[in-house]
Amino acid sequence: MNKVAKLLAALATAALCLSPMPLLAKDLTIGAIGTLSGGATDWGVATQRGVQLAIDEVNAQGGLKIGGETYTPHLIIYDDQYTGQGGATAATRLVNADHAKFIIGPIGTPPTLAALAITTPAKVLMLDDGFSPKILGPKNTYNFRISATPQEFAPAMIGWLKKNYPKTKRVAIVDPNDSVGQQVMPILLKGYKADGFDVAFTEMYDRSTKDFTPLLTRMMANKIDVLDLSSSAPAEAGLLLKQARQVGFKGVIIQIGGPSVEENLAVAGPLAEDFISFDFFNPDNPLAKKFGDAYAKKYGSTMSSWCPVMYNAAKILFEAMHRANSIDVDAVKAELPKMTGYETIFGPLHWGGKETYGIDHQLLADIVIEQVKDGKIVRRDVVSMY
């Protein structure tokens, strides 16, 4: 054996000995479903990055040590194309071809409802998000919603708006004309009316709309005090924000239907000044800060609001496996609701939803109300959903 070969052999042996991964670690497939094509690709990338960061943490510590075994989680993610068909296809592949027992995602009602139709009968545990109330129910016991919906956060946000902008009265709500917008609009209508606001203008637009000036001209004729961008995705919300200011709207612009301050600021630039929305992510939380640093180190670019949500879901799942001391789906599923108080990047874990959905599988957390001031996002308040 020549010197080079000996050196290589020695290096290989040293690498194996020093590796944090035990040699007999078993693979553990963590499935994920996210939108990896089209206008909502940001969400799928956020899912992939969030879950991968949680997996990286586990693997850096030598894997998951459960029931005398060591497991090395690895991620398989498929594109749902933000459609029901895409969600069903992705879930079918994960369940039947990859034999995944745990799935994180999708985000959004159409792919989530379709994926649930595959994962529930197969007894696959899914931690997902979508605004439809149908996603949670007493029959969907293998499903947990890992982010709050307008049903949970709208009353808190509207209450905050009333308290901090008492002179505002007439509200406009603008939503996309799809299943998400159609579900969120009635929730916000009810919430605003309950708090004494007059919803003087509602409009639903096609998802592909880029120029909102005609819609906003129509809105301006209604003498509006508050424009709520509701469930508009960043692709549209940022443009609505920018164009509302361009057509001379001087009232309050808020987004109560979903968190996306950073993305909207990126699109609207200086015209995002005074925009109000919220985030689940509180950078003052030490765990959140650690996550933010890890994200910046690995990916560097702007972080979608969904990335910490998906990271959080994966962390909760791994903790449930630890506590159950098993990777059996039923054992992990039974452990999840008992984890109240577990410290997450969003604060102490709390499951609720029994009154609204008939099952306590809805994650609840504090929300951080943010506003754009001098081109920067500043924290205005923290309000609780429970």
Add this chain to the structure above:
Amino acid sequence: MLSLPVLAQVVVNGVNLGAIYILMALGFTMIFGIMRIVNFAHGAFAMLGGFALYFLLMDAHVPFLLALPLGALLVGAGSLLAERFVLRHLYHNELQGMIATLGLSMVMIYLAAIVFGVSQRSVPAVYSEIFFFGPLVVPMDRLVVLGIAAVTLLLFFLFMRYTKPGLAMRVAAQDLEVAEAQGINAAAHYQAAFFIASSLAALAGGLIGQLYALSPFMGATPLMKSFIVVILGGLGSIPGAALGGLLLGMAESSLTTFFGASTAQLASFGIVMLVLVLRPQGLFGHAERDS
């Protein structure tokens, strides 16, 4: 709602929308008119134009009025690669050309997603002033788009109408064999036409990127609007693209303002269906003759 200020704002919004649609539709209709290819990659070239402007402004610090045409020309030059390796064998072959450009579009979009990332970004506003003329509101950036669209349309019309290369392109479009018999190098003129059309798309993309937002997927809506405009105006017709763009802009502006966004969307496609039924060649198009 039917007050004079609202009506005036409707007209201002409609003309602005129309200007953007015209810019996008010009190159699209040119490629079809000359090469007989329905270019599904037109939106992707617009997207590249948006990113070219972004990097020229942000990284190379080139002034906006120089960065915009420079970015468009760079994309136009790059498009010649697509012309050489994808489109050259598909001229006058509508079906295969359509499928090939669809594939080309997907490759370009997802390469851009890998290279530029999927998050939306904004081209910093060079013109952020907002003018108030009484009750009328006109943002400066829209006025700039209007001016650039008008100048581009005029230059393009003059080029096609009064220059020898423009005349040669029109001859090649009408009858390839006759053009070649007259000594016109059709292949070279096809390349030139593709370069011009892609540059126009990139120019429109730069303006769209600045007015709205940049993302690898930003070309889809402008492409769809281009379809509507050229169907309205007539495939291959430049005056048709101008009138079609203006009509669509005004229709969307007035219908959205008075009847809502969903009605406007429905009406856009309803008008196209009506045109296809009553006048399939569009307002300025020529009916195909059976051979």
